[in-house]
Amino acid sequence: MAQVYTYRFMVCHAGSSGDFPCPEGFRAVIRCCTAFNASDLLPEVAAVVHQPSNATVWQKLLLSTPDAPNGGYAVDDVRFAFDYGEYIEANIDSDIDLTVTGYLLTLP
Secondary structure (H helix, E strand, O other), rough: OOOEEEEEEEEEOOOOOOOEEEEOOOEEEEEEEEEEEEOOOOOOOEEEEEEEEEEEEEEEEEOHHHHHOOOOEEEEEEEEEEEEEOOOEEEOOOEEEEEEEEEEOOOO
């Protein structure tokens, strides 16, 4: 029987980069992407990209704070699995905070 572990894959602040390689012996499953735009001026984009395929698995255009009184934010359910030798990376604009969480499943 596989063991399941809740896991925070990455936390990125104010446009910082981040990535998460799936560890050997596990399958990683993204379940939630949470993003916030702190910009007062511009809508900005947050994205999570799978490598080596370069496929975007989640992306949001977040409104600027004046257009969204509590700031532009998103909390989305995601279902994307990736394996050892693959990784995900954050592609976010300069005022975006991003957290990606999910599960690590042990392989039989």
